[in-house]
Amino acid sequence: MSSLSDAQPAATGKMPMGLVRAWRLVSFIVRFAASLLLTFLGLLAITFFIGRIVPIDPVLAVVGDRAPRAVYEAARLKMGLDQPQIVQFIQYVGAVLSGDLGLSVSSGRPVVQDLAEVFPATLEMATLGIAIGVLLGVPMGVEAAAHRNSFGDQIIRVVGLAGYAVPAFWLGLVGLALFYARLQWVAGPGRLDVFYDGIVEPVTGLLLVDSLLAGETEIFWNAVSHILLPAAILGFFSLAYISRMTRSLMLDQLGQEYVTTARVKGVSERLVIWRHAFRPILVPLITVIGLSYASLIEGSVMIETIFSWPGIGNYLTTALLNADMAAVLGATLVIGGVFIAINKVCDGLYRVFDPRSR
Amino acid sequence: MTKPLLEVENLRVTFPTSRGDVDVVAGISFSLGRERLGIVGESGSGKSMTGRSILRLIRPPGRVRADLFRFDGQNLLDLSERQMRAIRGARISMVMQDPKFALNPVMTVGEQIAEALRAHGNLPRREVSARVLDMLAAVRITDPKRVASLYPHEVSGGMGQRVMIAMMLIPEPDILIADEPTSALDVSVQAQVLDIIDEQVRQRGMGLMLISHDLALVSHYCDRVIVMNAGRIVETLDSGQLGAASHPYTRALIEAVPRLDETRDWLPTLPRAGGEVA
Known part of the structure; x- marks a missing residue:
């Protein structure tokens, strides 16, 4: 019984350890890809379904509301709307996979082209924002928990609370009034000053990357100066959330027995906090x-x-107001895809940081 | 008896509550040399708090006071946190109750044992890992190399507790406190774990403080037994003389243990005099 066996027996019998690990990795990748595919198919089904139930006639959107009956019918046939729903869905999936999201009524261009412009703008700002939020919020949360109820803890909690309570538009306007209009530390609205516009050839769509690729450091610094304030504001909001969550996760950890064990061993307080309490909350x-x-x-x-900021939030709102369904569905698809991607990356990281999930 | 390593006089551990301060340890005195001392008592009698106060691990708002709290010539209550850290693990160590909760789930067994050694001085990596493997072998783990690379969730309870013992003994402390070291384990492995503790303590000539609620177990593994109730020492006995216990509380404890060769309809219940603790 358990008193004799030194460990729970491995289920994989006599295979060499390297092979076992390789096999586990392969099966993980296969399952990962399968679940990714299924989730994405689900997302496509939802956007397709939304496209069918909204009270907007896609044919009218193309031919206009004064088109004769014959033109309307011809367009309807051409768009494949007489086919059974399942055939339409398959056609839709095929179109999406080949990169066709339809035409945007408001911009008159393919939706894919629009998205290729607006999505990187948002991605750039959001990434910088989350970087600020993580780099400041995590240490703040850890510090607050380590010195619970101290003066520093109170300050960090008030900052966090402010992040929840202050409305975005107010912070944006006050930020512009202070740092742009009065102090002139940062540049104003937009991604670049007008006279820099269109100089750098878009490669990734991320201005900070593209300008460096093109060797245009002047444009790079101009872009930095434009993005800093909005990214900092987004960073402040995510900092508020991240520092609060970090603090409460850490408080929970600091009460665990193994943290006491570490103290019993004479481990320094810094290591107790970062190695024994912080690592398990990753x-x-x-x-x-x-x-x-x-x-x-x-x-x-x-x-x-x-x-x-010419980003996806702006684009989606404009599309909604104009009943531009192709654009709305395209943007929805991109946002859904990002959610799936982030979730999958998180799942992958769990396996790195938690030996119990391997 | 040898000169005591640890001398405690009038130790009090106090926690503030909404109804005023409560002394969970209410003025106890004892000494510990290179011997095996047992502390028994029911839940809430203050025995665990006594153990933790020796390592100064009572977190605020709890307070520890004593007229004398001397370990190896220094007053533990006067030491700075840094001086205290040099004592924890290296001079006085403690085996925790349940390896399921007391081992860090995201570090391998080997890393955790090595950390106990590294916390008290720089050693070459090769020497550290050699000593970790030796220590695992000393607590009767048959395949130390493999076990060192396992995570706590991959080992059984009995093995987890042997890992815990290895971790606490590797810096070669003078005193080992074992706080209910077997109450989370299967009965079948309890004796094995206690035998390992006993063997190591004898070999290294350390002082052992075995905290338990099990009177028979403590008297089997210890030279002296302190019986605690409601934060006070009720009686101190040599473990061979349990039968001669005079205090009614100790007698009641002994009476409450069922024996195999008897047919009693009722086991006596203990008089709960500890009203001020509840």
């Missing part, structure tokens, strides 16, 4: 950060509007 913390990142990528309409 898994839930990754979820918190992932969700926070996803919500930033969804595009903060408020911030994008105030800073005239």
Whole structure:
């Protein structure tokens, strides 16, 4: 019985350890890809379904409401709307896979082309925002928990509370009034000053990357100066959430027995906190950060509007107001895809940081 | 008896509550040399708090006071946190109750044992890992190399507790406190774990403080037994003389243990005098 066996027996019999590990990795990748495919198919089904139930006639959107009956019918046939729903769905999936999201009525261009412009703008800002939120929020949360109820803890909690309570539009406007209009530390709305516009050839669509690729350091610094304020504001909101969650996760950990064990061993307080209390919270913390990142990528309409940022939040809002269904569905698809991607990356990271899930 | 390593006089551990301060340890005195001392008592009698107060691991708002709290010539209550850290693990160590909760789930067994050694001085990596493997072998783990690379969730309870013992003994402390070291384990492995503790303590000539609620077990593994109730020492006995216990509480404890060769309809219940603790 258990008194004799030194460990729970491995289920894999006599295979060499290297082979076992390789096999586990392969099966993990296969299952990972399968679940990715299924989730994405589910997302496509949802956007397709939404496209069918909204009371907007896609044919009218193309031919206009004064087209004769014959033209209307011809367009309907050409769009395949007489086919059974399942055939239409398959056609839709095929079109999406080949990169065709339809034409945007408001811009008159393929939706894919529009998205290739607006999505990187949002991605750039959201990534910088989450980086600020993580780099400041995590240490703040850890520090607050380690010195619970100290003066520093109170300050950090008030900062966090402010992040919840202050509305985005107010912070955006006050930020612009102070740092742009008065102090002139940062540039104003938009991604670049007008006279830099269109110089750098878009490669990734991320201005900070593209300008460096082109060797245009002047444009790079101009882009930095434009993105800093909106990204810092987004960062402040995610910092508020991340530092609060970090603090409460850490408080929970610091009460665990193995943290006491570490103290019994005479481990220094710094290592007790970072190695014994912080490492186990990485898994839930990754979820918190992932969700926070996803919500930033969804595009903060408020911030994008105030800073005239040509991002996906702005694009989606405009499309909704114009009943531009192809654009709405395309943007929805991108945002859904980002959610799936972030979730999958988080799942992968769990396996790295939690030996119990391997 | 040898000169005591640890001398405690009038130790009090106090926690504030909404109804005023409560002394969970209410003024106890004892000494511990290179011997095996047992502390028994029911839940809430203050025996675990006594153990933790020696390592100064009572977290605020709990307070520890004593007229004398001397270990190896220094007053533990006067030491700075840094000086205290040099004592924890290296001079006085403690085997925790349940390896399921007391081992860090995201570090391998080997890393955790090595950390106990590294916390008290720099050793070459090769020497550290050699000593970890030796220590695992000393607590009767048959395949130390493999076990060192396992995570706590991959080992059984009995093995987890042997890992815990290895971790606490590797810096070669003078005193080992074992706080209910077997109450989370299967009965079948309890004796094995206690035998390992006993063997190591004898070999190294350390002082052992075995905290338990099991009177028979403590008297089997210890030279002296302190019986605690409601934060106070009720009686101190040599373990061979349990039958001669005079205090009614100790007698009641002994009476409450069922024997195999008897047919009693009722086991006596203990008089709960500890009203001030509840």
